[in-house]
Amino acid sequence: MAELLGTFEQSVLLAILGLGSEAYGRAVLNRVQEKLARDVAAGAVYATLERLEARGLVRSRLEAGTTVRGGRARRYYLLDAEGERALGDTRRALTAMWNNVQLPAQEG
């Protein structure tokens, strides 16, 4: 089993998965904010992206920049097979952990 992912790592990987070929830094940041329904520091997202790439869970490619970016390149991210496996493992582990668990406050 691959190493289990933290909540924020899962959010970033799921954002990449959801965005498909449009998963570049800004889009990932916005998607994560939208899903978590809160402001997220850009630094946190980029640090996570870098860490995930170093662990081989995502890979990236560069594309030419636009005028609005001051000509700076865009880095697009793509989920790797290892990343997909890690997401699956984490989901299974979480589901198993929560199976038949009822929080005391929600009990009848």
Add this chain to the structure above:
Amino acid sequence: MSAQNSGPWRWSEALLERLLPETTRETIAGDLREEFVEGIEPKRGRLRAQWWYVRQVAGFIPWFAKEGRGMSKVLMTLSTVVLACAPWLAVMETILRHPGYAGRIAEAVGIAAICAATILAKMLHAGVVVERWLWLGAGALIVLGATAFLQNARAVHFEGFVMVISLLLVAQWVLMLATMGRKGGGSRPSVI
């Protein structure tokens, strides 16, 4: 407002680029500029967008600190400079013998010892436990640095050398907190 004359303050963009490693500098700065121009500024207005950008830049500081990007080298250099200055301070105090000189000699020796321990810990790649013990030394440095700074600022005879040393001690404290005693830096595995 056109994309050409819109954009974050130059200094904040320059600061961001200074903080980022070369490999990600261009893409991250580009993403944030794009978000600023197309997302934040039209929604929140220019001034609030600038404030947003500054907060984003500040958000990169913990990352920069955690990864210890180049900061360990700066800490080593700074520790070496202070280590070289401390004996000189002790010798000068011994020669001048101003009131309270014995205490200041002891402080200079203490500072030299902390600097030497810091350099050794970094050179020998001492473990997290050893580095965490050095946080005690960091605590001593900030107390000494801040005290020396304040006393010198209030003193009748301002001493530039003491001011420089006190600022160096404060800088060393910041770097020690940022780079020492962290398990695996930013690359530590995360768990649920």
